[in-house]
Amino acid sequence: MATTRPPARQPLADQMYEVLLGQFMDGLWSPGQSLNIGALTRELNVSQTPLREALARLEHTGLVRREALKGYRVAPLFTERELIKLMDARLVLEPAMVQEAARRTTPEFLDELKESIEELRRCAAAPRSASVRPYWAADERFHLRIAAQCDNPFLESAYRSLGGHVQRFRLFTELGSSEAESPAREHTAVYEAMAAGDAEGAAKTMRRHIENAKARALTDRQAVAEA
Known part of the structure; x- marks a missing residue:
């Protein structure tokens, strides 16, 4: 037995x-x-x-x-220059990853992305005290799942090497000081391009998302520094 x-x-x-x-x-x-x-x-x-x-x-x-x-x-807050350099690194990596991942979509992969978007949307609507941890976890899950799906271990490894720094930026961001619902809308645009099999469109929407995230991060950094 x-x-x-x-x-x-x-x-x-x-x-x-x-x-x-x-x-x-x-x-x-x-x-x-x-x-x-x-x-x-x-x-x-x-x-x-x-x-x-x-x-x-x-x-x-x-x-x-x-x-x-x-x-x-x-660790102290990122300087403005450090934050810009971090987001610039993501601008190099993530459009390339999502373009490759869009060529390799599966129903299971798309379902996982959709679930993370729905969780992000729920957290954005919830009280801040109860939503910070699951909000950033859902955001991270979306990006890490794309990194894994791109089927390029070198791109994935390069992105994961940024993980702690991205986490550091997230932890000292004032969730809600910039539009908390914007990332869910932007993730949805990336998801829809991937679901349609539009690899180039997915790369463009991911670039737009990271550029918007960069702008929000700089605004939030200033708010935290002033507080």
């Missing part, structure tokens, strides 16, 4: 990474804020080893920085 193995237990360092990332997503940490390891170990009831491993992973994403003799600190 076959036996079912119990699910593998998630390593403690992975659990701490998810907890800390969740705290970032919930707005509990501010740009530049010090991360006191001693206080965190007491708050989370863990030893320093898994916590340090989790912080090292967050450092790799760009969300936190380690300073010699000072410990970890939440």
Whole structure:
């Protein structure tokens, strides 16, 4: 008689990474804020080893920085120049990825994109306190799914290498300060071009989406900096 193995237990360092990332997503940490390891170990009831491993992973994403003799600190806001360069990198990668993905669509792939758009739309209409984390998760899912579908591991790897920096920009964005519903409309335009098999049209709509996202990001960065 076959036996079912119990699910593998998630390593403690992975659990701490998810907890800390969740705290970032919930707005509990501010740009530049010090991360006191001693206080965190007491708050989370863990030893320093898994916590340090989790912080090292967050450092790799760009969300936190380690300073010699000072410990970890939440990364500061992007400068305007850094934000422009990040979005310019996405303008190079994402139209190329979506053009390739549009040539390889499947019903399952299109359904997954549609579900992420519907979730994004629901979150945009929900109270901010309950919607920030699922909003950005839905946004990320849309773009990552296209990266996987483009069937070019080099393009996908290049995009994923930006992941932590994109996440950093998202976490310190004031959701709602710019039109929260605009990304859902723009994702829909990309989806419709892909569903129609229009690879060039999909690339153009993705470029327009990233350019709009760049403008919104710069506006939001200014609002956060002033606050």
